[in-house]
Amino acid sequence: MALNQLPSAHDCWQSSPSMDWSDQSPIASPSYSPAKSLWLDTEFHSEATPIDLDSWYPQYLRCTQYFLEQGQFAPAVQSLAAFLNIRLPCQRVERQTSSDAGGQEAAAHVLLRRYIRRLVVTAHDSPEVLMAFFGAEWTGGVGCVVQQERQTYLFTAKSSGWAATKAAYDLLPDEQTPFLRPLRAPAEEELRLAESRWSDWNGEKEEEEEEPWLIAYTDLFAGRETQVVIYSSEEASASSNEGDQILSLLTTPTNPQRVRAQLLALFRYIKTHLLPVYTAHRASEDAAKEAAGDHQLAPPPPQAFLVGNLHTGLFALLFAGAFVPGIKIHRYDHAPYVKYLFGSDVVRRGGGSARTDKTEASNHADNLDFRFHTRSGKQGVLPRHFALVRSRTVIHRSDATLAVLPGAAVYVDRDGCGDEDGEKKGEEEEEDPVAWAFLGPDGSLATLHVEEEYRGQGLAGRVASEAMRRGMVEDERWKDYGELLVHTNVAMGNGASRRVMRKLGGRVGWTVTWTVVEVV
Known part of the structure; x- marks a missing residue:
């Protein structure tokens, strides 16, 4: 965003999350005049060229000496410092008196920037206030420092929220900034220069790093x-x-x-x-x-x-x-699961017919007829089969959960018994599926099982594909959200199931684990 001119200090203060106070500061109100002062023009020009440090430093020392010998003892300066919650050198226990060191030596050990920062962020950096603190020659001695701090304040406010900006200007342990105000009387050229430098520093085309979520x-x-x-x-x-x-x-x-x-x-x-x-x-x-x-x-x-x-x-x-205080892990999968992803081309294909190709089938499959329904035409795993499903896995799923999960099941005719013969014999009550698959609530292929004696017939791939097609296409779970992905998790050491996933067209996404967590 651009560094536009901020609203007035009074307008901003009405919504500032800080204490109530009077608009009258201890130093007279001309400090809030929006009039543009001559020193700003001079300062912008000097910012465009290197500062002559040899000529600047003596002026800075004279400002420091004035502050130590006169400015800090002025009643108006002391009252404003108290109001802005910052101690003056004469109020510090560890200060050196003028009797301990010469004026030039003492001035060299006092940093004026801490006071300039507090004046800038509270909008008290007017020419009148700066003159009261640092003397009539303040423009040559601290003028460039004031301008630096004004731009730094703009940068800090632009890149941080209110709380972070305030924290950046707090002086610990007990000289916190009591409030923040918008930059006092920003000039158009000042904002332009700050925006230009922000772009140079941050990179105009560089996207700001996204906060993780x-x-x-x-x-x-x-x-x-x-x-x-x-x-x-x-x-x-x-x-x-x-x-x-x-x-x-x-x-x-x-x-x-x-x-x-x-x-x-x-x-x-x-x-x-x-x-x-x-x-x-x-x-x-x-x-x-x-x-x-x-x-x-x-x-x-x-x-x-x-x-x-x-x-x-x-x-x-x-x-x-290291150990994480307050967190206890009861268990987790030491060998994680590999997540496979299936696109719409795989899901829409489905399982076709449950009948196996002779090239896929083992020798004993010649007399077996596989189908995706019972002899009476019912599809999927029936409620009376839920106990059978649970008995084949260590992962618990209740009857209520299994009843709502979309899926597919494979049934088989043995010894050439067709549908009509089966119905006549009344065998459906004893008919159990020999393979099944379920989709989880999150759209994953959550369960896939083939009874041991029927493995090697290509049933795993067929029932998995059919479950995905029914759950996403036939049941219209993709209707409102478009064609997304179906995923499944296979134990890293389960080579047989991983071969099935690759054969179906699944691609490896990432690895996942299950863990039991307690906050203690």
Whole structure:
């Protein structure tokens, strides 16, 4: 944005987040006159050429000596300094008196810039005030310093918010800036010069670095299923996946700390605002029944939650270097999952017919007839099959979840029994699927299984493709959002499933992990 002229000090002050005060400063109000003074013209010309330091420094010392011997003792200067919360040299315990050193030596050890900065940011840098502080020769001694600080103030305000700008001008431990005001009476040429220098310094075509951000989907009531899914903008800078590498993030030197702080803030928010409601609900139910005697992954402890699909780069960033105070990790996948991505061409293709090609089928497939429906024409996994599905995986999914997930299932006729013969024998009640696939709520291929005796028939690829087609195309999940991607996660060591994903046309995206986190 351009460095346009700021509103008047009074207009800005009405909305300034600071204390109330009177417009009358201890030094008379002419300091707020918008009239352009002669020294500004001279200063702009001198800024265009190098300053002769040999002639400038003696003038600066004379301004310093005046400030030490006269200016700081003037009642108006002392009252303004008190009002602006900055101590004068005579008010400092560690000051050197004129009896300890000569005037020139004492002047060389006092920095006027701290006082000039306070005058600039509070809009008290008028010629009258500067003369009261530094004497009648202030233009030659501190005029260039005033101009430097005015431009620095413009740059600081342009690149920072109010709080950051104020913090930059606070003097610790107890001389904080009491308020900020817009730059006093900025001249058009002053703004033009500042804008030109800002462009030179920042690069006119250089885009400002984006602040990292993250979003999270949280459903603690999912229980043993994934409760938190996180995406950070830093994932877009992840290193490329080659082979079986666990992916990290390519971040700038300052961003890792910011992203880490954002993750910790999210976890603390979940603990403070979301977890109490969930734990109260869980205590009211029979939690023991939920986990009794099954082979699946245990639910998180009552005060913890399951974070899934977490980029391995984010996980490494969170725990890089050392123990993280306040965070306890109960478990995580030491061997992560590889995420595969499928485009619309793969998804729209579907599984075609469930019947296998003879080139794909094993020898015992000659008498098998595979189909995507039961003998009576029902498609997908039926509710009575949910227990069978759960028995084949360590990942818990409730009946309620399985009932709403889109998917596909493969059924088989054995020994040449056709549909009509099967119906006559009333065998449908005993008919179980031999392969199935589900899409998760997030559009991922969440479950893929083929019964062991039917593997090697090409069923995995067919049922996976059909589940993706039904979930995204037939059920119109792409209708409102356009054709996006379908993804799936395969254990890094599961070579067979990874070959299936590659054969389907999936491309490797990144690596992810599941972890149980507790804020202690």
